[in-house]
Structure formats: C-alpha cells, structure tokens
Amino acid sequence: xxxxxxxxxNRITKTGKxxxxxxxxxxxxxxxxWYRQDPGLGLRLIYYSFDVKDINKGEISDGYSVSRQAQAKxxxxxxxxxxxxxxxxxxxxxxxxxxxxxxxxxxxxxxxxTVL
Amino acid sequence: AxxxxxxxxxxxxxxxxxxxxxxxxxxRDTTYYLFWYKQPPSGELVFLIRRNSFDEQNExxxxxxxNFQKSTSSFNFTITASQVVDSAVYFCALSDYNTxxxxxGTGTRLQVFP
Numbered sequence: 001x002x003x004x005x006x007x008x009x010n011r012i013t014k015t016g017k018x019x020x021x022x023x024x025x026x027x028x029x030x031x032x033x034w035y036r037q038d039p040g041l042g043l044r045l046i047y048y049s050f051d052v053k054d055i056n057k058g059e060i061s062d063g064y065s066v067s068r069q070a071q072a073k074x075x076x077x078x079x080x081x082x083x084x085x086x087x088x089x090x091x092x093x094x095x096x097x098x099x100x101x102x103x104x105x106x107x108x109x110x111x112x113x114t115v116l
Numbered sequence: 117a118x119x120x121x122x123x124x125x126x127x128x129x130x131x132x133x134x135x136x137x138x139x140x141x142x143x144r145d146t147t148y149y150l151f152w153y154k155q156p157p158s159g160e161l162v163f164l165i166r167r168n169s170f171d172e173q174n175e176x177x178x179x180x181x182x183n184f185q186k187s188t189s190s191f192n193f194t195i196t197a198s199q200v201v202d203s204a205v206y207f208c209a210l211s212d213y214n215t216x217x218x219x220x221g222t223g224t225r226l227q228v229f230p
Contacts, residue, residue: 031216040125042207042220050215058217088159094216104151104211105218107161 003027006091006108014116019078021111023091031095032074033105034058034066037088046089049074081115088112118143120210122221129198130229137193137224139208145169149211150184150191151218156204164206167191198228 004025013019023032030051035043035058045058047066055066063085067075078085089112092105119142129135141150152164165175167184175182179196195202205225209218 033217035218035220040222042122042222043218044220045217048215048217090161092218104149104163104166105216109160112159 002109004091004093004106004108006089006111008111009109010112012114012116013081015082016080017115019081019113019115021076021089021091021113023074023076023108025072025091025093025106027093027106028071029093029095029106030071031093032068033092033094034064034074034076035090035092036060037090037110043090046076078113078115081113083115086113086115118145118210118212118219120208120219120221122208122224124224125222126225126227128227128229131199132197133228134194134196135198135226135228137195137206137208137226139191139193139221141189141191141208141210143189143210145213147213149213151207151209151211152182152191152193153207153209154204155207155223161207164193195226198226200228200230202226203228 007022033048034046037043044060046064047058048056049068052068065077088110090110091108094105121140148169150167154162172184181194183192205223207223208221
C-alpha cells in the first residue's frame with residue numbers, strides 16, 4: 001500500500017460544484033502539502049500544514065481551502081469549482097515537527113480533476 | 117525570492133545519445149536542498165536525487181549523473197546512453213530549509229526516440 005494515498009484519483013465535475021480531495025498518510029509525518037500541476041507551469045504550492053492546528057497559504061491558495069482533520073489526513077476543498085481549476089493535484093508529506101529538515105517530500109500518486 | 121529555472125521546455129534525442137537537463141536556481145539561503153524528480157507518462161512523481169547545499173560533489177548513479185555548482189547556481193542532470201524508458205518530464209526543485217516547501221521549475225519534457 002502507498003504511504004501517501006489520494007482519493008479520488010480521477011474526478012470530473014461541473015462548474016459551481018463543491019469538490020473535496022482527500023489525502024492520508026502512514027508515514028507518521030507532521031508536515032503535509034497540497035500542490036497543483038499545470039502543463040508548462042510545474043508544481044505550485046496551494047496550502048501546507050505543519051501540524052493539526054497549523055494551516056498556511058501557499059502561492060496559489062485563492063479558490064481553495066484545506067482541513068487538517070488529524071495528523072495523517074489533509075483535505076483540499078474547492079468550494080465552487082471553476083474550469084481553470086482543472087489540473088493534476090498532488091499531496092505530499094515530509095518530516096516531523098521540531099526535527100531537522102531533510103528536505104525530501106513524499107508524494108501521493110496525484111488526483112486528476114476536470115471541471116467542465 | 118527563491119526561484120528555479122529550467123530553460124529547456126522540451127528535448128528530443130535518439131536512443132543512446134547523452135542528454136543534459138539544465139537547472140538554475142536562486143536563493144538567499146545558505147542552507148538548502150536541491151532535487152530532481154521524474155514524472156513518467158503515468159503521472160506519478162519519482163524521486164531521483166537530493167543534494168545538500170554544503171555538498172558540491174558530483175554524483176553518479178548508473179546512467180544518471182548530477183553536476184552541482186554553487187558558483188553558477190546550477191544543478192544539471194545528465195543521462196548517458198539514453199533509453200526510450202527515460203522519456204518523461206523532469207523537474208528540478210529547491211527546498212526551503214525551514215519549511216520543506218519545494219519550489220519547482222517548470223519541467224523539461226524529454227523524448228527519447230528509438
């Protein structure tokens with residue numbers, strides 16, 4: 001089983017619908033991240049969280065919200081999806097709070113979202 | 117501000133050719149990490165290498181090698197004797213030391229033709 005699991009892996013929805021992408025991890029990491037990938041733009045950070053009570057905006061947080069339900073779970077929500085949110089979304093985890101950074105992120109397999 | 121530039125959008129080579137993917141980064145931090153990830157057509161991100169800013173030794177792993185030069189802020193990736201299975205998008209990334217946030221380049225699509 002994957003250490004970082006994303007659900008759903010693929011989703012097609014309509015403009016205006018609420019969508020939630022879920023991420024769970026078994027690595028015991030405190031830090032979790034949501035990235036978005038668009039062709040030609042690489043991956044861009046949407047939100048990140050260092051622990052259950054900590055939520056931080058990334059470079060492209062507008063139109064998104066997140067919830068850190070537990071150490072192992074970090075959900076990304078699109079309250080009212082729009083077509084330009086069509087993208088590949090990645091969840092990632094890293095390290096333990098209070099420990100020295102190793103720099104390495106562990107990625108889920110990605111969730112492909114299409115907004116019509 | 118931190119930034120990673122991969123100027124090569126797409127590279128096409130014929131099998132067995134050597135190919136170098138360029139990566140230039142910007143950061144004011146003295147401690148940071150640099151990474152290369154591979155994204156095959158199936159879409160997952162495959163970790164290739166992590167390099168600490170204090171370690172400028174070049175590294176070789178099979179057909180892969182990496183050249184890290186702090187003087188030019190570059191972390192280039194060479195594939196020797198390329199194979200069709202090397203066809204993928206390759207991302208260079210820079211890590212924020214305090215948060216582990218990765219700043220990605222825009223990627224280089226490598227196509228290896230038989």
